[in-house]
Amino acid sequence: EAGVAQSPRYKIIEKRQSVAFWCNPISGHATLYWYQQILGQGPKLLIQFQNNGVVDDSQLPKDRFSAERLKGVDSTLKIQPAKLEDSAVYLCASSLWATNTGELFFGEGSRLTVL
């Protein structure tokens, strides 16, 4: 079974530039998550999709971050314009359903450095 695919693995940009990350979840997984993990911290949920609908985006900085999950499969997370504090690893995860099992399958992550 193929895992969660993410790209690019690494990205270096200057502040005020834009960047986009792509995620393809495990086939059949209805729930998709984007987490931000800053060095030395735990993952912080940015947005949670159930199929192609947003379940939670309360911690997404909507003035600069946007995410979509068209057709309920793959997803794109965009940052525009980027700030220095956006330097982090962006983790995409998926699960079969949003339930109390808490078993999320994570991709390898996309490491963003903002200069």
Place this chain on the structure above:
Amino acid sequence: QKEVEQNSGPLSVPEGAIASLNCTYSDRGSQSFFWYRQYSGKSPELIMSIYSNGDKEDGRFTAQLNKASQYVSLLIRDSQPSDSATYLCAVNSRDSSYKLIFGSGTRLLVRP
């Protein structure tokens, strides 16, 4: 903001010892509790889940939950150098649409 607190460590133990990792959480409505392991430069992976008070054992790992004290712990018996990683505590609840909230993690070092 509902929080999950962990000591950042590092917790250093000799090979073969028991490593004890602790976590507290603020949301009394939390229903499900998880331990994820994250190797340096890698993504988190689920190693244990626990849903009711008491102990749950899986191989060398034991998760302990005390909802009254809002406390969850992970014991690793016969620690191996390969257990050296950051251990993330995570909780969720039905009331928050099963949003998984992570602690900042405890770094474990197992000395050969």
